[in-house]
Amino acid sequence: MRAFPLRRRGGTERDDEAFDRRLILPMILGAILNPINSTMLAVALVPIGIAFGAPAAETAWLVTGLYLATAVGQPVVGRLIDLYGPRRLYLLGSVLIGVGGVLGTLAPALGVLVVARVLIGFGTCAGYPAAMHLIHSEAQRTGRDSPQTVLTILAVSTQTVAVVGPALGGLLIAVGGWHATFAVNAPLALACLALGTWRLPREPLAGRSVRVGLAARIDLAGIVLFSVTLVALLLFLVHPELRLWFLPVLAVAAGAALVGWELRTSSPFLDLRLLGGNGPLLATYARSLLTAVSSYALLYGYTQWLEEGRALDPSIAGLVLLPVFGTGILVSTLTGRRPEIRGKLLVGAVTQVVVAGLLLTLGPTSALWLVVVVALVAGVPQGLNNLANQNAVYHQAAPERIGSSAGLLRTFYYLGAIVASTAGGVFLTPRADTPGMHDLAWFMLGAAALFVVVTLADRSLGRVTAAARGQAS
Structure with missing residues (x-):
């Protein structure tokens, strides 16, 4: 750089x-x-x-x-x-x-x-x-x-x-x-x-x-192969239909060609050797994907259930979601200047588990105050996880690839959002009723639990926090 x-x-x-x-x-x-x-x-x-x-x-x-x-x-x-x-x-x-x-x-x-x-x-x-x-x-x-x-x-x-x-x-x-x-x-x-x-x-x-x-x-060849791989994969995730079987096949073929090319070329678009040797950065990308899965499953699925399963007016459903973002902004503002990354991610991950558990307790007659409590709790990981993942990439990425590393962080986040949207289409079809919302909550619980495991297993986060604290001082 x-x-x-x-x-x-x-x-x-x-x-x-x-x-x-x-x-x-x-x-x-x-x-x-x-x-x-x-x-x-x-x-x-x-x-x-x-x-x-x-x-x-x-x-x-x-x-x-x-x-x-x-x-x-x-x-x-x-x-x-x-x-x-x-x-x-x-x-x-x-x-x-x-x-x-x-x-x-x-x-x-x-x-x-x-x-x-x-x-x-x-x-x-x-x-x-x-x-x-x-x-x-x-x-x-x-x-x-x-x-x-x-x-x-x-x-x-x-x-x-x-x-x-x-x-x-x-x-x-x-x-x-x-x-x-x-x-x-x-x-x-x-x-x-x-x-x-x-x-x-x-x-x-x-x-x-x-x-x-x-x-x-x-690396034009690398960019083209990366684009074909990702577009084919995302199109299939958006429309997971049997008649589109060729899309995952194309994604795998283009992905294999991408790996082979990037390992041979002298100036790769994706430096797979550098990326493969940077386990902490790969773990952050995985956490970004899992963050988006839980966040967007709540944003899409919970909103639909509020309107169809809980029978709230759309305007009221929109107001119920405001605490998610309000709490997220407040949490980010209060914790943003603190260099700790591991602690933020652990709290965010555990809170995602709590949110999924709370969704499993809701039903068509649940009190409105309980519905609002779910939104307030959901704002905590909203404010912690995105900020912590962003800060982690800043410290984990190779300095000469900070721009592409930040771009890949967003790519994994969008991938998680599409996975969440696909899951919502599976579990909330033909109607966003309470059983469907509970199935989606179990899916969210699995993603949140995996988030906890990935975070606990990543010992490098402590070193990143120590480095950030030392540089800040």
Whole structure:
């Protein structure tokens, strides 16, 4: 990884040793564009379906398209950021977001709208890896590796967006129809372009020799094989049907070819030898997947049960979920500056087990206060696990691959979200009744128990915490 020096004009030596706070705003804005586009769409699917006469099975591709683009794109863009710095990728991503927003606003057909969502998905891939790269670069520049506060801001901002996203989407639809949920990306992209141009560090790119080096260092074959593997796997998880048997076969074949190629090439997209020798990082990726399984199973499955099994009005069901995010934001804010990682993960993992157990006690006549208690308890792992996993990757990843490592963290998280969505479709079909919700809770309990085992078995977390505490001091 290269560090790009940033100096405040007229600043003192002490200023130069501090994290450049001018970076925080573009970092946060870039990182939240993905979750805000994910959550805004939730309230726009029905009006979009009505506008184009499309059933839910077709409008679901608006969600799937963004998930596929971001799951594949984040580690790819992250690797490019590792090699050539965040500025150009950040600006290019901003352009794609703006183009996707305009295309979606003017879309004459649902297919065009899906293309717009894919463009937005690829555009938002740069935000999170760029933020992690900048935090690491600043630590290298200043010699003061104490990123807890900035990492906490990053985590809390994305959680906050998850709360306000549906409300913002509803407001935009009330003002300008579903088109407004796409149109809002244009001013956001312009803001990213302005902030990125003004505040992100410039990387020297010297002529022809660097362009030749660029072509030589990009592992195009590895990227293509990785993309085919992941897309085939995710498509099958989204639609696990017998008639699509060829998708897992394709995923296995492309995955085997990917392994063979990456072990032979001199500059691999995925350094499997380095990754395979980094057990702690692989364990963090596994925890990210398991975190998303429990979190999204609750978000999707519990919400459906509240409406169909508990017979709550959708507006009341939405209010019941607010404590999940509110508690999560509060927990992240209170614990974010503490360098402990293992303790946070253990508390988060055990609390996920408790949440699954509480779900097993609920029934169609359960008191509303008990339903709210479940949401409050569920906010604890929401606030601890994502923050701890993010901080773990920051310390466990190879410095020269921090961007791609952060992107892979998000890929595993999206994979867990899709697994949760698939499980919800299995257990809550044809109706989200109480027996189905209990079956989903047992599934969540299994994932949470595995999370506990993975965390307890990972002895490296204590060393990571000690290193973070020493660097912070």
